[in-house]
Amino acid sequence: MGTQDFYTVKMEGQYFAQVSKERVLRGYEASFKLPDASNAMSVIVGKLLIPYLRKRDPQCTGVYTHNITEISYSGKALDPNDIPVRWQSWAQLKEYCRYHKLPIDTQDYGSLGLLRDHIRLAMEEPEYFKTVSAKYQHKKAEEKALYALNPNTDDTVKVNIPVEPSQGGESTEEVTIKQEITRKKRPSRKKPTVSKPVEPETNEPEDLLS
Numbered sequence: 480m481g482t483q484d485f486y487t488v489k490m491e492g493q494y495f496a497q498v499s500k501e502r503v504l505r506g507y508e509a510s511f512k513l514p515d516a517s518n519a520m521s522v523i524v525g526k527l528l529i530p531y532l533r534k535r536d537p538q539c540t541g542v543y544t545h546n547i548t549e550i551s552y553s554g555k556a557l558d559p560n561d562i563p564v565r566w567q568s569w570a571q572l573k574e575y576c577r578y579h580k581l582p583i584d585t586q587d588y589g590s591l592g593l594l595r596d597h598i599r600l601a602m603e604e605p606e607y608f609k610t611v612s613a614k615y616q617h618k619k620a621e622e623k624a625l626y627a628l629n630p631n632t633d634d635t636v637k638v639n640i641p642v643e644p645s646q647g648g649e650s651t652e653e654v655t656i657k658q659e660i661t662r663k664k665r666p667s668r669k670k671p672t673v674s675k676p677v678e679p680e681t682n683e684p685e686d687l688l689s
Contacts, residue, residue, distance in 0.1 A: 486516040487551045488523060488566075492544040494532055504543060507532060516550050516562060548591075564599050572598060582612070587619065 491508045509531065511523050524545055532539045549568040552561065559571070559578040567575060572594055573585045581601045588594040597615070601608040629635075642648025 483553065484555070485512045485514055485553050486519070487512055487553065488516065488519050488547060489549040490523065490528070490545055490547050492542065492546050494536075494542050495540045496536060496538040497540050498538060502540065505536070505539075516552075516566075519550065519566065520545070520547060564602075565595050567595070569594075587616075 487510060489508070489510050491506070493504045493506050496503050496505050509528065511527050511531075513519055513522060524542065528542055528545065529539070532542070547566040549571070550562045550566050551557065557571070559575040562571065564572070564575065569585060569591065572591075575581075576583045576585060576598065579602065581598065583594075583598060583601060585594060588597070597608065597612065600611060644650045
């Protein structure tokens with residue numbers, strides 16, 4: 480590998496930050512360059528991620544989640560087999576399926592993680608994948624039919640139905656008052672402002688000292 484050749488690894492996730500006495504979660508996106516991508520996750524998490532997060536955010540106390548979203552390579556076009564499936568992006572997985580002639584349409588998946596799992600299964604256990612894929616396609620068809628039956632819920636879904644106060648709902652009086660306020664609320668009309676006449680400035684000594 481030449482000195483200018485390297486892998487670019489993109490990651491995203493969440494980290495802990497200490498704000499006063501409270502520990503909160505914040506999100507991050509990061510990109511690192513590695514000479515080798517075979518152990519990208521362990522190298523980045525173990526040696527690079529926390530120091531660089533703390534450099535950007537001194538309140539960072541630790542990493543909560545980490546996920547590789549894409550790996551690219553500088554110096555040559557990547558072969559579909561050069562990157563583990565679990566780290567490939569949508570575009571790379573599409574090329575991977577084409578390269579290996581897998582019966583998978585990447586557009587059928589809304590989850591990148593599930594797509595990666597199905598591709599690995601298709602490569603490692605092709606016969607079992609046929610069963611899993613058939614179930615997945617059946618589930619997708621059922622969901623599509625379900626949504627087709629319910630294109631618009633404006634006439635079939637009601638909200639703000641009163642619940643008895645003893646069951647945790649608002650009292651009838653509170654609901655009535657809110658409804659009356661909503662009905663009576665009108666855009667306010669601002670009264671025209673009348674400018675007061677400006678008194679002429681004087682240069683009397685007592686004015687300047689007051």
